[in-house]
Amino acid sequence: MKRLTGLLVAALTLAASVWADNDLLINGAGATFPYPIYSKWFDEYHKKDAKIQFNYQSVGSGAGIKQVTDGTVDFGATDGPMNDDQLKAYQDKHGFPILHFPTVLGAVVPTYNVPSVSSALNFTPEALAGIYLGKITKWNDPAIAAANKGVNLPATDIIVVHRSDGSGTTYCWTDYLSKISEEWNGKVKKGTSVNWPVGLGGKGNEGVTGLVKQTPNSIGYVELIYAAQNNIPYGAVKNAAGTFVKADLKSVSEAAAGAAKSMPDDFRVSITNAPGKGAYPISTFTWLLIPEKISDAGKRDSIKGFLKWMLADGQSYTEQLSYAKLPKEVVEKEKKAISGVQ
């Protein structure tokens, strides 16, 4: 008994002793896709100014939006822009709007496992939509074969894999399918989670990759970074200009450059199926969500300072981690928008 009381006293003193808050801790939550680059950036920024700690956790775009609206984190991050209802909800709750700031570009690629095929396959938009709608069921279907002359496609059933967890990757993929397929847009539409007509659900990029790797004759979609870092075979997709483009940093940046001209002021834009000869059609921005008014002066200055740094030095770190950097026009426009944060 005495031992227990001793332990209890020790515990309470320990608890009471640490309540201090030193250094400036700024918390952010949101998308998993940009987590690697954000953690790199925040680490580098911390080296520049050791008093500021940016703590970013990848809990998911939806959770990020929710938590920044709740006010439990200082900033959010999302792969799919907030819709009007969410913006209104934020405005109603806080009395001022929340701003979107694009940070990097990403892409979603179709990955597959067809035992007899070793080269990269070409996919037309119709083929992808048909496969994911469950209309195209065999690998040697004419819709696929037409784009892959000379490749020996087997007569086996296609096993479709999609994401089971809500994600920006799904948002980008379904956004693209909604644009190029009337039927998809009518039946399934776009979102972070949708009612998939067919297919198995894998959790996360690694779940989809795992399933595709292990299941012969399967197809799935994953982020470009993921495919690149893990040496997974992925196919080329026909873009709006009619060229079959394989996703890489150049083709993704080109997609953004095309959209930069018509970029709205709030930066909420979809760049799937973008114009441009070498543009990769399934590309997307990812955004940081910053409140327009930040009451804490220290936090406000730190966040603004970070944004400026991100648009300049920060962009030089993107390529080595397989993220495409923002096009010049977007960077310029964003620099002006930073002053809007008060």
Next chain:
Amino acid sequence: MSGARVRWRKFVSNFMMTMTGLCALISVSVLFFILGYLVYNGGTSINWAFFTQLPKPVGEIGGGMANAIVGSGKLLFAASLFGVPIGFLGGVYLAEFSGSFVASVVRYAADLLNGVPSIVIGIFAYAMVVLPFKHFSTFAGAFALGLMMIPITLRSTEEFLKNVPNNLREGAMALGASKSKTIRTVIIPAAYRGILTAILLALARVAGETAPLLFTAFGNRFWNNSWSQPTASLPVMIYTYAVSPYEDWHRQAWAAGLVLLGLILIINIVARTILARGIAVPRS
């Protein structure tokens, strides 16, 4: 009694006992397989840096999970302070004082609580502790984990206290001891082994839980300075690293799994030796 019948019964006895041995063998092999897998995949990432450094961003080799190890330790400690007394004292009430109706209600409630998915506990803790204060905190994480420890502790405490033979109670009574004294000095010590096992089991379970922490303790790339700030923890790090695209992070995730098991092992050993007392009831 015919010889054939006896031989058959003996055969059944030997057969069934062998079968139980097989069950034990299968269970234990699975465990050793898992341990081996963890060691094989994560063993290479365990070095001094792992225990002392903060996590590094991707692309930079090395870095460690020092803050997560300490964070998990803090969370488990606080969770026990919250969950164990409630479970334990509640179990004492059920075994010693209560009527059967109240007992069934409490038991039912505990079983229900046990079945709640860990993510729902996380959401509940978020609503109760994070939202009102508008930030994530170590406290909130400990609250969520402590909640999950309560049912196992409560049910097991009740069960083991009830198992203490009546002659012990009667003996104490005959010596004039009051009820609470009997409980404190005779019954609990007799049942302590089972109760301790249950508490350690509850601790082991919550040590590996990720979902509740995502919404409460959040996560932290840096050292956590106070209980009202977010903190890193091993399960969350494992989850974040395991789902990333990077091979180096994958290995670190396995290594973190090993370290977590090691942490629990150490807690088990320490708890059993510190709280070891002479057992009142001889083991059969």
Next chain:
Amino acid sequence: MVTTSTTYGSTGPAARSRSFLSKLRDGDEIARLVTFLFAMSVVLITVLLVYQLWVNSALPRHKFGLHFFATEVWDPIADEYGALPFIYGTLVTSAVALLLAVPLGIGAAIFLAELAPPRISDALQFFIDLLAAVPSVIYGLLGAFIVVPLMRTVIYPALNKPLGFMPIFKGPSYGVGFFTAGIVLAIMVIPYIISVSREVLLSVPRDQREAALALGATRWESTWKVVVPFAKTGIMGSIFLALARALGETMAVTMVIGNTPKIAASLFAPGYSIAAVIANEFTEATGDLYLQSLIALGLVLFILTFVINGLARLLIVVTTQKGSGVTR
């Protein structure tokens, strides 16, 4: 089972009626009150949790009503939600898990408690307890890397060829599915069954065993017919623990079940469970009806647990009344 508390401390020839104050000094009333408060706090927490779930699931309850339980659709875009496939998946995977874990677990517990030498028993138990500490994420990864291929290449062919005519073994297998999830869950809950059952078996008084053996019972008969019934409530308790864990397991299941909200008779088919869909979609769910429908699913799981527990308890009461011949 415990004799009435009022006789404590008041036996003996000079027993007087005890004043409240003297009882207080002995600590009985305080002890009773304190432990009562703690026990009640458990009920309070559970009630609070149910209240939170109830309040935060108002939208789907008003929109769908009882129809929520009968619909198979789960469409976040069209905002149509139904709980049926998740309820089915939760029940099936938990059933498979228990069917595998209970015999294995009790068998192992019997071995450890009755047959194994004490030091080996303790050592092995130590390690089995560690299994409970393996994070569910890692169980999920192990399930995905090891059990899924095993299912596809070994278990499925072995069962489907001879028994493929039966509805539960029909159809193709992708490796993921109800059966795989059941296996992973079984591995996760076995430590609870073994650990608690072993402790309970060990606490059965020696004289019970010896009495049986003295009457000519074999080792097995003494164990199975005397010791185990004596420990029955404890073993049942461990099974409840295991069941609760299986019903609520989140991370590991979602990595091996295939995450397909469809009902299928075959164990090899992919499916979904309540905890898994909440884990998958909660963090990304935007839109009140969507979010609240997920919470409504949490409430459904609560109700499920309630009902299953009730049925199980009823079963125990009925079988005990039949008379096991063992008096405590």
